[in-house]
Amino acid sequence: MVRTIDELAKLSGVSRATVSRVLNNGSVSDATRRRVQAVVDRTNFRPHPAARSLASGRSGVVGVVMHIDSHLLFRDPYFSQLLQGMSDALADGSAGMMLWLGNRSKEETLDRILGIRLLDGVIVTAHNLDDSLVDGLLASDLPTVLIGHRSADRTASYVDVDHVHAADAMTTHLLESGRRRIGHITGMRGTVAGEDRLTGYRRAMHRARLASDDLVVDGDFNEPSGAAGAAVLLDHGVDAIFCANDATAVGALRVIRERGLRVPEDVALAGFDDLDFAAHLDPPLTTVRQGVREQGAQAVSSLFQLVRDRDGAPSRVILPTELVIRQSTVGGVPRA
Amino acid sequence: MVRTIDELAKLSGVSRATVSRVLNNGSVSDATRRRVQAVVDRTNFRPHPAARSLASGRSGVVGVVMHIDSHLLFRDPYFSQLLQGMSDALADGSAGMMLWLGNRSKEETLDRILGIRLLDGVIVTAHNLDDSLVDGLLASDLPTVLIGHRSADRTASYVDVDHVHAADAMTTHLLESGRRRIGHITGMRGTVAGEDRLTGYRRAMHRARLASDDLVVDGDFNEPSGAAGAAVLLDHGVDAIFCANDATAVGALRVIRERGLRVPEDVALAGFDDLDFAAHLDPPLTTVRQGVREQGAQAVSSLFQLVRDRDGAPSRVILPTELVIRQSTVGGVPRA
């Protein structure tokens, strides 16, 4: 078995340097490249990653930091879809992924990430308004791409969607379909998505000159908070509920049903995320598609670019959202 | 900032070799060790992993292979708990984890794992009776520890529980509490756990001279199969249902309820796994505790040992199971 580039060089009758060039897409004549590549293929040779990393200073491994409870990670499909998007994109770029979950304190996690001297860069979720881990990574010299961003992160590289705009559009859709008492169950307060979606909702209500003070209930992106929030809102006589995400909507749907009300005839229901299950609810859920996998993939590609050109301009990407209108908001008439 | 062991050697007035010994718990006098360690701590020095790996031939990274659908991975708490157990144990051993999920074909996954030349060893779930990926890893010279094992794997290193024995014990418990028509909803056929648990059930029934032919329904470890299986078994007039895992039991419980039957008064219900939610069902579920996190941790420790002593004897560990008796099987009387 061929274990080193030297043996390979001997086998193909060129120098070690030339083999290295073939392996790294350096400048080599076509004839030589073909000859060497044939030997590489025949012997199924793979360069030793540690040697390569030591010599080049690059490891081909990126850190993915999701500082959240691991039970949340495995329960909320948002995170698993994000992870899938990144995982696939990294594999396509033949890079490795090192996952950092919220098992430890932010200080310790930051310390380890910076100390490990292995990572070419990191992708970190910046969902909370206040996050010392994100701050620490941005302050370090490790190339960093955020998923989501706070207003303080405007100069960093990030991938995000325009939550305010999307929530505004959803609320407007509900208004246009004749609803007037539109309730909102927020996401977790203190998170960017939670606050921004609330802002979008308020903006649309305000534009329509409708009060919304008694129509907002705090949630936390989880199903139980959707159920609790819906209970309150239904008591306030809403004709529509806009939930900060799909999981919340599932909880709300359950409570609406339990009260013997129909969706959308009595109450229209909308979510956010368009996770896989949203289309399969009964009735199918109107929601905002935000391409979670695409966000993950985009973050990877932004990071690759940042690693390649460390002094280049930060890459700031706002991915489009799409209003996905399904039966949970249309086809019925408001109760009033 | 101190970036190399040489600078550190100069700073502490010893040779590079001695610093390396301090870093790797080699034989160094106490005085020297303290002196060097002080400098290490003060400068917060971390050796470069690639250099270390290149020189030593060890990477400190282990592969974790779970060749299953990723939606299953993120839905079934069994896998996430297993992952948590491994993740924690690896972190304690300051080793890294490279995760290989079922995104690609087994052939390609195997090819990549063996080609990457980075892994010190792998931990792989061997849940299916027939698995070319497991076979390939065992045949390679990469230290490998299985979680679960087939009868063909008796010479490999593995961590497992005695499914047959545990299922027998559970069935016996049901018999001893007066049940006679005990149904069993199997796990996925073709998996070790599915087949072995069925065997244990059959063994206990046979010992009690009870027929079980019309009392076994195939399931697949998932909630819907529990619901479907329970529907069939209830039609056959069972007074107890032993489900191959907790998720299945959740489905069964729902159907039992829908029929207006009481647990355990009319039908006793038992699961397997003792996942976190089992204790919080209504009524709390009798089940078999198999310490999923412990299995993950044990697999890591077995692998560490195997890496340290590659020619040592395989480590075969059967972890104990525990019958956890809760209200779903006791406190009521059989319907008959």
Next chain:
DNA sequence: GGCAGTAGTGGAAGCGCTCTCAACGTACTC
């Protein structure tokens, strides 16, 4: 006192690769 045995230490040879630099054509220009 001489000897073997044993810690503790330093020197130096790599681990397998990348990448700079210089050398070598070959082609093209004047």
Next chain:
DNA sequence: GAGTACGTTGAGAGCGCTTCCACTACTGCC
């Protein structure tokens, strides 16, 4: 035909660490 430019190649110097080997200084023993 000399000079320039360019594309292609090889030699060799590391990247930062581990580890073998040799050496010293000490200990205990006959």
